[in-house]
Amino acid sequence: MIVNNIQVLFGGQAGDGSLTTGDLIALVFKRMGLEVYTFKDFPSRIRGGHTNYVIRAGEQPHYGLGDMVDAMVAFDLECVEKHIAEMRPGGFVIFDNSQEKLTDAARRPDVYVYDVPLADIAKKQLGLELVRNTISLGVLGELIGMDKEIVRGLVTKQYERKGEKVVAQNIGAIEAGERYVREHFDRPSGYALRARPDGDRLLMMGNDAIGYGALAAGCRFMAGYPITPATDILEWMAKHAPRYGGTVVQAEDELAAINMTIGAAYAGVRAMTATSGPGQALMTEGIGLAGVLETPIVVVECARAGPSTGMPTKTEQSNLNHVIFAGHGEIPRVVIAPGTVEESFYLTVAAFNLAEKYQVPVFLLTEQALCQSKETLPRLELGAVTVDRGKLVRNGGVTFGEYKRFAFTEDGVSLRTVPGVEGGMHLAPGSEHNDAGVITEDAANRARMMDKRMRKLDAMRADLPRPSLFGEPEAGMAFIAFGANRGPVSEVQDRLRSVGVASKFLQLRTLWPFPEGDVRAFVAGAEHVFVVENNISGQLERLIRAVTGPVPSLHGVRKYNGRPFRPAEILDAVTRRMATLPAGVAAR
Amino acid sequence: MATTLTPKDFATATPSWWCAGCGDFGVLAALKQACAELGLEPHKVAFISGIGCSGKISGYLHSYAFHGVHGRALPTATAVKLANTDLTVIVAGGDGDGYAIGAGHFIHAVRRNPDMTYIVMDNQTYGLTKGQSSPTSMLGYKAGPHPQGNPDAPINGLAIALAAGATFIARAFSSEPKQMAEMIKEAVRHPGFGIVEVLSPCVTFNKVNTYKWFKENVYHLDDLPGYDVRDRVRAFATLTQPGKIPLGIFYREIRPTLEELMLGTGRPPIASLPIETVDPGLAALQDAYA
Missing domain, CATH: 3.40.50.970 (Thiamin diphosphate (ThDP)-binding fold, Pyr/PP domains)
Structure with missing residues (x-):
């Protein structure tokens, strides 16, 4: 029995309302005190085309997808065919068999299928095919032990704008789903939820x-x-x-x-x-x-x-x-x-x-x-939250003739007036200009003005968001990444730690001006540095190499198929490099 | 305040880059005169220009002047007006800036009807790049890229403006700066988007549409008996009539401005809002996510 750790894939055709139900599932998990990450994998069209919504819940925040899907809610055969390979052994599928039968090719011996005629129940018992999504929420909730009060409360809140009838229909749909499970299946799903305090979270x-x-x-x-x-x-x-x-x-x-x-x-x-x-x-x-x-x-x-x-x-x-x-x-x-x-x-x-x-x-x-x-x-x-408006002049205090909008200063930043401020009139030209804003191609002024503007990059260093450092600062194995890879890389670190491998991870938060000092220091102490990024040419890696010089131990881990990294994919790249890595860190 | 201003109060110390005899001098003179007679205070005027010979004009009007990228003066100005409704916003640019590279913005600025004045300085050529055809060049105009003559039919900017929903439309001639100043004043006073297209000859490159040519080919709407500026159909007919070029105010209409529709009335300018301390009311927005 897996408790409080589940990744649900909710899929069907675009435009069938699955996003609303996906959001509801995420909210139920959140109200039950779990940490949630959702991922929308939808086509660039309004109706039709396979779409799915992945909701991951656990006791720790992950900020990203897990390797495998535990529970699939599939409204059509296409969804199962596309995603059956992603299922965790022991996971389960809720399949709407109203229209289609699951083919043998779409089955796996280690994944149980709950056949539920969702659309038929919706039409026959509730008179509205649209509520099949909500029925599936009842089925899923019954199988994994969602808190019934929370589910009903959220469904009511979701539909109350549409009137009592719609609320009643959807509550009925939840009950129909739960009842169907009780009446047709003895087999436990293998998953359970134990509510924890939600706390004041969002x-x-x-x-x-x-x-x-x-x-x-x-x-x-x-x-x-x-x-x-x-x-x-x-x-x-x-x-x-x-x-x-x-x-x-x-x-x-x-x-x-x-x-x-x-x-x-x-x-x-x-x-x-x-x-x-x-x-x-x-x-x-x-x-x-x-x-x-x-x-x-x-x-x-x-x-x-x-x-x-x-x-x-x-x-x-x-x-x-x-x-x-x-x-x-x-x-x-x-x-x-x-x-x-x-x-x-x-x-x-x-x-x-x-x-x-x-x-x-x-x-x-x-x-x-x-x-x-x-x-x-x-x-x-x-x-x-603090608001720092810098050298902004909003209420006068400047004298026309003396005031220079682009005055040369030590930090490169000049007093800035805005229209309406007396005495601050000037020309703001896209053409090169002197300190007063007058357009000029004078050579000395040009160089001086370029210096003035670019000087700001140095002046701002102390104010730039520093990189976040995770893990053991002395570790030989190192990761550098930015953006959404914050989640999967952290999870890789957790898995490495669980088999006794220490690692460190520098999450870059300022990418320009490039944090040269932090990156150089981070790379200097590492034996192997994995640069994890979602592009083909290693754009981040090139920026790093530009400040570190040749580093033989810098390895690119790149993914460019339009999907975010799963932790196992990063681990695979690491294990290919590190023959000495202990067994047991592979996908799970 | 208003009575003491003269055109000189709107002059800058910057020497002009224009060729001697350029029609743009007439535009600048009329604009300064209009600003003075309207009693505008230079620090409350935002003057936004495009790129090209005409775009240089922002350097010559004492004001908050903005000389941005080619063709984008209108969106910039629209935002300046939304940001601070206390400002008088005036835009100036050429036929290339407004009707070619900025044509998309032109239509949308017109239909939004922000309270601003747009002066199109039309010399029917690209002067700053040495005389290529512009969107208003006549068919057959011979220029660098068109040695056999311009194959593209000229654009009728004011007819387009009318079709797009302009609420004030006028045309002036740079040899008649007094009339032009009156039109600019009317456009600035007009609560909405006012366009004043100015026939502004290029003495260096356009050897067809010269001062002499214009003098022989313009007439005044004032001379048309019974012309009514509220008559949209007649305005369209007049603007699209082949033959001589009419000067004057073609059309005016009052409809809500962009600022009225988006910001309402009687509210302080957005630029004056105190944002230094976070509005505590913002905390409640998080409840929707709890």
Whole structure:
């Protein structure tokens, strides 16, 4: 019997309402006191095409997927065929056999199948095929021991907006599912849940944490163009920002979105945009403008699989070079990357402060497997949020003729007036300019102005989010990763530790300016360094090699099929390198 | 305050880059005169320009001036206005900036109807890159990439603006700066998106559409008996009539501005909001995730 440790895959055709039920399952686990991570694997279309929602729950937070699926809820044969190989021996499948029969090829001797005619029950007993999802929740709950009160409470809350009848139908569906299990199956599932105190925790999606962080940081303007997987942020801000005096514009394209963001920031409002690869490409010229105008903006990049349209709903870390290097000419910029939903909130706040304090564009780099995933986390501390607007002048005190918007300073940051401030009038040109903003191609001024702007990269070092170090600092085996790989790499460390292998893991949170000192020191003490990233060319590894020089013990662990790492995949790469690794660390 | 200002109050010390005789001088003179007569305070004017000869104008108007990337002046300006509704927002750019690289933004700025003024300085050529065809160049205009003559039919920017829902549409001629200043003033006073297209000859590259050519080919709406600026159909007919080029105010209409629709009225500008301390009300938003 496996207790409080389960990974559920809930799958069928897109558009059949499975996401709602997946969310409900995640909430039940959370209310039962477990730590949750969810992953949406859906096609880039509205209806049809295989979609699945994975919900992982355990007593420890994992921030990522496990290797294997324990319980599959399959609404069609395709789902079983696609995922039967991922099942843990001893796991089980709940299969809707109303329309299709499970083929022998889709069976495994070590995986039990509960045949439940979900659609038929929905139609015959409840008169509504739509509730088959909810019936499946009843079946699953009965098999693994979900708390019945919690389930009923959440279902009621979910549907109460739609009226009493819909609530009653769904409660009936839950009961029908539970009853079907009691009446037809004696076999225990092998899994059980024991409720723990929920505590004051949240279950939040990465993109929501970014929106919330932006609002807390004082962002009151957002412009964006709908693009997967970033649109959630635009919609979250549109829903919440107006109440706090802000506004959100759906722009006609990303060119407009970035220039609107710059316009609002230029006018003195904390402003951001959110996009993904293709939109980022269109924003590139604008990013350069923000750099040379020294206008503080925040650009959220929710990375997906490229190039071109690529795989819009799939995850990848192939935009790292793009956010760091894209653009003609050279500007100071910051790229920071959260590794968890909780961190997405705090680093969003940091992004706005860095942007205004150093008057630079700041990228918050996230990815589909993090920004559209939900995680459990403690309440977010608004008391920890500080707003540092840097050298912003909002209420006068400058004299026209003396004031110079781009004055040469030690830290490269100049007093910044915004329209409306008396005496602060100036030209803000994308063309090279002198300290007063007058356009000039003078050679000496050009070099001096480049130095001034790029000097900010040094000045900001102390304010940049430091990497997180996990594990034993003296260990010979080392990992470096960023973003969503925070979860799987930590889990690999746990498994290595359980067989007596110590390791250390540097999760980079600032990717640009590159944390040279921290990385060099980390690599210097390690025998083998595994650089784990989701791209084909080793973009992070190249950045590391650029600061460490030739390091024979640096090994790339790369995945680029649009799916996040499972811990076993990283472990496989490690064991291939390390013949001496003890047995027993393989997949589990 | 308003009575003491002169056009000189809107001058900058920066010497102009324009060629002697450029039509853009007329635009700048009219703009300064309009700003002075409207009693605008330079620090409350946000003047956003595009790229090209025309885009240089932002360096010559004493104000908060913004010279961004090619074709994106309108989205930038829209956001400036949303960020601070206390500002007078004026945008200026050329026919290439507005009707070619920025054409997509042009239509959307028009339909949003933010309260701002857009001056299109139309010289029917790309002057700064030495005379290539522009979206308003006449068919057959001979230029670098079109040695056999421009094969692309010219765009009618004001007709497009009308179709897209513009609420104030005017055309001026840079040889008539007084009338132009009046039109700019009307556009600034107009509560919504006002476009003033200015025929602004390029004396260096456009040897077809010269001052002389324009003088022979323009007429004034004032001379049309019974012209009514509220008549959208007549405005469209007048704008699209082949032949001589009409000058004057073609159309005006009052409809809610973008700021009114998005921000409501009577609220402080977003840029003035105190954000230094976190609104404690924000904590309750977490309850939806508990």
